[in-house]
Amino acid sequence: MVVIQRYHQTMKKNEKASSTYDPLLQMLVRESDTSSDRIRSKLSSQYDWGFCELCWRSTEYAISMAAPKVFKRLERGNLKAVPLTNSMRIDAQEKTANLVARYERALEGEFGKYEASRMLGRYCDWQELRGDFSVEAFREHVERRMLVSTWTCQGELMWPAALPSHSEGASRPSKLYCEAHNPRRSNEARRAYQRDRRYALEYEDLIAKIWSQGAAVLPRWDIETWAEVRKTAYSQLQILKSPTSSVDDLLNQGITNQAEIARQLGVSRQAVSAAIRRRTRKQPSS
Numbered sequence: 001m002v003v004i005q006r007y008h009q010t011m012k013k014n015e016k017a018s019s020t021y022d023p024l025l026q027m028l029v030r031e032s033d034t035s036s037d038r039i040r041s042k043l044s045s046q047y048d049w050g051f052c053e054l055c056w057r058s059t060e061y062a063i064s065m066a067a068p069k070v071f072k073r074l075e076r077g078n079l080k081a082v083p084l085t086n087s088m089r090i091d092a093q094e095k096t097a098n099l100v101a102r103y104e105r106a107l108e109g110e111f112g113k114y115e116a117s118r119m120l121g122r123y124c125d126w127q128e129l130r131g132d133f134s135v136e137a138f139r140e141h142v143e144r145r146m147l148v149s150t151w152t153c154q155g156e157l158m159w160p161a162a163l164p165s166h167s168e169g170a171s172r173p174s175k176l177y178c179e180a181h182n183p184r185r186s187n188e189a190r191r192a193y194q195r196d197r198r199y200a201l202e203y204e205d206l207i208a209k210i211w212s213q214g215a216a217v218l219p220r221w222d223i224e225t226w227a228e229v230r231k232t233a234y235s236q237l238q239i240l241k242s243p244t245s246s247v248d249d250l251l252n253q254g255i256t257n258q259a260e261i262a263r264q265l266g267v268s269r270q271a272v273s274a275a276i277r278r279r280t281r282k283q284p285s286s
């Protein structure tokens with residue numbers, strides 16, 4: 001395991017020096033290949049690249065990449081989608097089981113001390129593994145890739161973003177926002193974007209605060225934790241934005257202790273007391 005970890009670290013150092021990981025191409029590309037500075041810096045962040053700037057959801061781009069499709073080219077440039085069938089799944093599962101069994105034996109050192117890391121290098125993606133070299137992680141990555149590669153034997157693999165029929169009219173998947181926050185997607189999304197955009201800095205602050213408070217316990221290598229942190233911060237932000245209604249709810253339930261309200265809403269006591277002050281001001285004096 002130590003060997004693998006060290007290998008992982010040197011790989012990362014080399015990547016940083018000269019190139020950036022392009023999730024769409026699934027390979028390292030030269031820095032200059034990506035469009036704007038903002039997008040380039042976002043995509044080069046190992047964990048942050050797939051999150052919407054304004055919430056915890058995945059960007060349209062990240063989702064489009066997670067949903068590849070296989071197509072067969074027909075005459076006159078037409079495409080026909082190839083469905084993923086059960087027999088393809090079973091075939092992929094069998095191939096996966098064989099590789100996983102071999103990986104288990106490799107971890108025990110049966111094929112020499114480098115075979116396990118060699119297998120990881122060949123069948124997994126270092127970025128996606130996020131420091132987890134367990135058999136389970138290996139299985140999960142190989143399973144998905146095996147399914148896609150088995151499927152691809154029937155035609156040509158394409159991501160929705162690269163489909164010819166999708167490039168006209170509809171705007172391309174956003175690298176910065178989720179579907180609910182992409183201002184070009186719908187009127188509703190534009191309103192959500194305008195509403196949350198004004199609080200973008202506060203949102204970043206809340207995220208940073210949760211990370212620093214949980215520094216000792218939150219696993220930074222775990223992408224699920226990143227999503228959880230962003231989700232928690234987002235719900236805290238909603239209370240900051242419209243504090244009176246949630247505070248009202250609790251007051252109506254008979255909870256009047258500000259510290260208790262703060263605890264239940266997951267915000268600071270100061271935020272609650274500010275909300276109550278605002279609430280009092282709003283109410284007509286009688």
Ligand SMILES: [Zn+2]
Nearest residue numbers: 052055178181
């Ligand atoms: Zn969003």
